[in-house]
Amino acid sequence: MYQLAAPAFADIEIKKSRFLGQLYPLNSRAEARQQLALIRAQHPDAVHVCWALVCAGDSGLDDDGEPSGTAAKPMYNVLVHKDVTNVLAVVVRYWGGIKLGAGGLTRAYGQAISDAFKNASLAEVQFFHEWDIVCAYADESQVRRLCDKFAATIRQVSYTEAATMAININQKTATSFEIELIGMLKGQVRIVKAD
Numbered sequence: 193m194y195q196l197a198a199p200a201f202a203d204i205e206i207k208k209s210r211f212l213g214q215l216y217p218l219n220s221r222a223e224a225r226q227q228l229a230l231i232r233a234q235h236p237d238a239v240h241v242c243w244a245l246v247c248a249g250d251s252g253l254d255d256d257g258e259p260s261g262t263a264a265k266p267m268y269n270v271l272v273h274k275d276v277t278n279v280l281a282v283v284v285r286y287w288g289g290i291k292l293g294a295g296g297l298t299r300a301y302g303q304a305i306s307d308a309f310k311n312a313s314l315a316e317v318q319f320f321h322e323w324d325i326v327c328a329y330a331d332e333s334q335v336r337r338l339c340d341k342f343a344a345t346i347r348q349v350s351y352t353e354a355a356t357m358a359i360n361i362n363q364k365t366a367t368s369f370e371i372e373l374i375g376m377l378k379g380q381v382r383i384v385k386a387d
Contacts, residue, residue: 194314195278202307206300208288213304215312216280221250224280231282240285242301244268247278258285258301262294266302274309277317281305319363322347324384326356331377338376342369 196217204211212235216227224245232241242263245252253264267281283304292300327335332355339346344361361369373381 193317194274194276195317196276197313197315200308200312202304202311204300204304204307205288206296206303207290207292209290209292209300210286210288211300211304212282212284212286213306213308214282214284215305215308216282217278218247218280219278220247221245221252224252227280228282231284235284235286237286238284239287241282242267242285243280243282244271244305245280246271246276247280258297259294262297263301266298267305270302270305270309274314276314281308320360321363321366322358322360322386323366324356324358324386325373326354326382326384327377328380329355331355331381332357334376335373335381338369338373344369 200215202213244267255263348358
């Protein structure tokens with residue numbers, strides 16, 4: 193899964209209609225509403241401002257007066273195909289006087305977002321687990337070295353009857369880390385998984 197490193201734009205013309213494809217990185221529907229308000233203010237003469245939002249736990253679509261399914265859905269399909277998250281796709285349309293038909297609209301809106309992706313810089317999304325590693329005091333230095341090896345971040349260490357290390361570990365390396373940790377300490381470790 194990927195996310196945008198910065199906004200990206202494209203400008204296409206089809207049968208005298210102008211389609212401004214725009215991609216914005218964001219983290220919530222509230223941010224999307226603010227961005228849409230800015231775009232509408234920047235383009236008061238546009239006939240349509242259609243959008244598709246893919247955000248962690250919160251997605252949405254709006255054809256903004258275009259025939260149902262001809263604008264936001266093809267934009268959304270491009271976002272899904274590109275495997276992105278936390279992104280708002282917007283197409284601002286200026287009417288050119290020639291009707292495009294449902295198929296023409298679908299292609300135009302999808303192309304505007306596809307072309308914006310040609311100018312986009314994407315970064316891979318990293319997912320992390322939050323774990324507590326409970327071990328004997330004597331084993332703490334070994335656990336620290338293993339955390340360094342797997343690039344796990346130690347958020348906090350507390351000492352009670354044992355050492356408890358709160359870590360963040362990349363989801364991709366978590367299983368290997370766990371196997372190596374248990375083997376290294378011969379099972380004398382407890383992993384408390386928050387997720």
